Amino acid sequence: MRATIALLPGDGIGPDVVREAVKALDAIAQRFGHQFEYRQALIGGCALDATGNSFPPETEQTVLAADAVLLGAVGGPKWDDPRAADRPERGLLALRKTLGVFANLRPVRPHPVVRDTTPLKPELVEGVDFVVIRELLGGLYFGQPSERRMGPAGREAVDTMFYSEPEIRRVLRLGFELARSRRKKLTSVDKANILATSRLWRELANELASEYPEVQLEHVLVDAAAMYLIQRPASFDVIVTENMFGDILTDEAAVLAGSMGMMPSASLAEPTNGGVRRGLYEPIHGSAPDIAGQEKANPIATIQSAALLLRYSLGLEAEARTIETAIDEVLAAGARTADLARPGEPVIGTKAMGDRIAAAIIRAR
Numbered sequence: 001m002r003a004t005i006a007l008l009p010g011d012g013i014g015p016d017v018v019r020e021a022v023k024a025l026d027a028i029a030q031r032f033g034h035q036f037e038y039r040q041a042l043i044g045g046c047a048l049d050a051t052g053n054s055f056p057p058e059t060e061q062t063v064l065a066a067d068a069v070l071l072g073a074v075g076g077p078k079w080d081d082p083r084a085a086d087r088p089e090r091g092l093l094a095l096r097k098t099l100g101v102f103a104n105l106r107p108v109r110p111h112p113v114v115r116d117t118t119p120l121k122p123e124l125v126e127g128v129d130f131v132v133i134r135e136l137l138g139g140l141y142f143g144q145p146s147e148r149r150m151g152p153a154g155r156e157a158v159d160t161m162f163y164s165e166p167e168i169r170r171v172l173r174l175g176f177e178l179a180r181s182r183r184k185k186l187t188s189v190d191k192a193n194i195l196a197t198s199r200l201w202r203e204l205a206n207e208l209a210s211e212y213p214e215v216q217l218e219h220v221l222v223d224a225a226a227m228y229l230i231q232r233p234a235s236f237d238v239i240v241t242e243n244m245f246g247d248i249l250t251d252e253a254a255v256l257a258g259s260m261g262m263m264p265s266a267s268l269a270e271p272t273n274g275g276v277r278r279g280l281y282e283p284i285h286g287s288a289p290d291i292a293g294q295e296k297a298n299p300i301a302t303i304q305s306a307a308l309l310l311r312y313s314l315g316l317e318a319e320a321r322t323i324e325t326a327i328d329e330v331l332a333a334g335a336r337t338a339d340l341a342r343p344g345e346p347v348i349g350t351k352a353m354g355d356r357i358a359a360a361i362i363r364a365r
């Protein structure tokens with residue numbers, strides 16, 4: 001296969017971790033005889049510095065021409081001025097919108113090593129295996145008006161939570177479909193006791209449920225969901241929720257995965273004729289500017305994101321599994337970046353972790 005992959009390393013540790021994911025992709029290409037062509041482009045703070053725009057037109061062209069996009073992270077204290085007209089995060093939202101990636105899949109399946117590092121009781125993370133589907137193009141992130149202004153009582157600000165029926169329905173449908181292919185349980189998370197958008201969400205979920213009789217649908221309020229994620233995480237199979245609830249709950253879920261450095265994500269658009277989906281693949285962690293370029297970042301979330309890219313946008317399931325197995329092997333053999341190590345345990349750097357995983361891919365049978 002020939003495929004074009006856009007690389008958007010971004011800011012902070014973004015370049016550190018994307019470099020290692022490319023190593024893994026190159027190992028896959030070598031091992032399976034594919035040709036991956038990479039096109040690098042700017043996004044976020046580095047794009048602002050170079051062009052004055054967090055999502056420059058050249059980047060837009062590059063991502064639209066690619067089969068899939070692999071992103072590192074954006075942001076940093078340098079660009080944190082709340083009054084700035086453009087910010088790194090705006091670039092990320094513009095990228096998501098441009099690609100039409102309405103569903104953000106965040107799988108949570110703690111690797112056995114996590115039992116050693118979890119701040120939770122180890123038996124609690126036993127058997128945890130769920131996917132959060134976060135709606136990615138609506139809600140408070142995009143609703144208008146969103147502004148700061150002067151009102152009768154002085155400074156005021158407004159954000160708008162808006163959802164239309166098609167926006168809710170397409171992400172719920174993906175939830176039902178994913179649940180049907182897994183353990184057939186779908187948890188829809190909302191705040192229907194307060195929000196009109198949530199009541200519409202719940203109504204549409206109930207309507208769609210009749211098309212998926214084999215899927216068991218439950219509704220959970222977001223505050224309770226935050227609690228159940230820690231109390232009974234193994235009870236979840238697929239969770240589907242609106243944009244900001246998903247943003248918050250998946251950082252919480254990262255604790256179950258052992259580290260933010262172990263949480264990949266896949267953001268998917270509507271399928272094309274061939275059934276493949278254009279996608280944006282990124283670790284859920286931020287740019288961690290304090291450790292950028294210091295060989296301290298865990299590249300696994302980005303390497304796992306590359307596996308999701310192979311699976312969902314290129315249809316290369318065996319190749320995706322090869323990466324996932326390689327990660328398992330390397331962790332089982334004791335390789336630990338700082339975020340995964342117990343006190344006193346030897347630690348390896350970003351590049352060494354990437355090298356070991358690439359070597360395990362080449363060795364794979």
Ligand code: IPM
Binds near residue numbers: 075089092284
């Ligand atoms: C995430 C991040 C982003 C978000 C930020 C960086 C804009 O927190 O992908 O979860 O809020 O969507």
Ligand code: MG
Binds near residue numbers: 247251
């Ligand atoms: Mg987030």
